[in-house]
Amino acid sequence: MVGRIIRLLAGYYFVQTGSDLLRCRARGRLRLSEDTPCVGDLVEVTALGGGEGVVENILPRRNxxxxxxxxxxxxxxxxxxxxxxxxxxxxxxxxLVAAEALKLRGVIFFNKTDLQRREELKGMYETAGYLVILGSLTCGNVPSELLDALRGQISVLAGQSGVGKSSLIRRLCPETKPVVGDVSAKTRHGRHTTRHVELHYLPDYDAYVADTPGFSRMDLPLGLNSQTLAEHFPEMRLARERCRFGGDCQHSGEPGCAVHSQLLPSRAIAPERYKRYLALLDEVRQHERRRYK
Ligand SMILES: Nc1nc2c(ncn2[C@@H]2O[C@H](COP(=O)(O)OP(=O)(O)OP(=O)(O)O)[C@@H](O)[C@H]2O)c(=O)[nH]1
Ligand SMILES: [Mg+2]
Ligand SMILES: [Zn+2]
Structure with a gap:
């Protein structure tokens, strides 16, 4: 039987096989080998009865x-x-840059439309080519576009603290009880954060979703440089062939740069996104200077 590991707990692997959840130990040789099973792995299991099983093999990983x-x-x-x-x-x-670097699809969900609705945020990222979904998890249903986006996928939620990641998990799987923090309770005590990794299975959509703790800063992926950063901005990719310096153009004021002469004037890239590109480019260049010193 093949199933998906959705949780690790106290030395047990919880494997979803269809609608059943098996509590498994790993075969000894798997525990000793370098790549031990991890959450998200597709594995071959042998059922032992009574909801127990053994993980026999890990199927090849995509990433x-x-x-x-x-x-x-x-x-x-x-x-x-x-x-x-x-x-x-x-x-x-x-x-999004990190997702592009890992060749993962990026989807953006702007929550809390009950408090404010800002279409310009949607437009900015749609122009970049991303699927952008707006909604309110406390005053509305989980948007159907979001459910469609989750279908058949293994998705990881990421973002600042207090934006509604755990609320989304709770709305998607009401039977699970992920910890929902309170954004107004800024005290260190009593504020719960999401710790262990777990995939939540949505049988109606054959989808798996992982919550993550909120974060406010994040390094750019290693291996990224000033020459490749622009490739991680989908709306700038077509500039490569149009800039005078082609793939060497970093779109930061070089002569004959198509980002300046074409993409910005035609709004094929949002000016705010371009500004943030320049800020990230600056950061990457500073890293490079430090490395070469
Ligand atoms: N007004 C409003 N509040 C919301 C909405 N969705 C979630 N909240 C509230 O926002 C607060 C934070 O929600 P969480 O789901 O804990 O946020 P989180 O992204 O998991 O935060 P961390 O776990 O700290 O990363 C909670 O008080 C939620 O009730 C919404 O659509 N509108
Ligand atoms: Mg949370
Ligand atoms: Zn250019």
Whole structure:
């Protein structure tokens, strides 16, 4: 039988096989080998009866995300709020750059439309080519576009603290009890955060979704340089062939740059996104200077 590991707990692997959840130990040789099973792995299991089983083999992985540690991730759902907290858009861009670097699809969910609705945020990222979904998890249904986006995928939620990631999990799987924090309770005591990794299975959509703890800063992926950063901004990719310096153009004021002469004037890239690109480019260049000194 083949199933998906959705949780690790006290030395047990919980494997979803169809509608059944098996509590498994791993075969000894798997525990000793270098790649021990991890959440997200497709595995071959032998059922032992009574809801117990043994993990026999790990099927080849498509990828392994390190933080959170999940295998076979297919997309990142960047969650941000319309307000409260104020969206940290450069963080959204950093997450999208990281997703592009890992060849994962990026989807953006702007939550809390009950508090404020800002269509310009939607437009900015749609122009970039991303699927952007707006909604309110406390005053509405989970948007059907979001459910469609989750279908058949292994998705990881990522974003600032307090934007509604755990609320989304709770709305998707009411039977599970992920910890929902309170954004107004800023005390260190009593504020719960999401710790262990777990995939939540949505049988109606054959979808798996992982919550992650909120974060406010994030380094750009290692291996990224000033020459390749622009490739991680989908709306700038076509500039490569049009800039005078082609693939060597970093779109930061070079003569004959198509980003300046064509993409910005025609709004094929949002000026705010371009500004944040320049800020990230500056950061990458500073890293490079430090490395060469
Ligand atoms: N007004 C409003 N509040 C919401 C909405 N969705 C979630 N909240 C509230 O926002 C707060 C934070 O929600 P969480 O789901 O814990 O946020 P989180 O992204 O998991 O935060 P961390 O776990 O700290 O990363 C909670 O008080 C939720 O009730 C919404 O659509 N509108
Ligand atoms: Mg949370
Ligand atoms: Zn250029």
């Amino acid at each position: 392994v995300l390190e933080r959170p540690l999940v295998a076979n991730v297919s997309q990142v759902i960047v969650v941000a709020a319309m307000t409260a907290p104020e969206p940290n858009l450069i963080l959204v861009d950093r997450i």
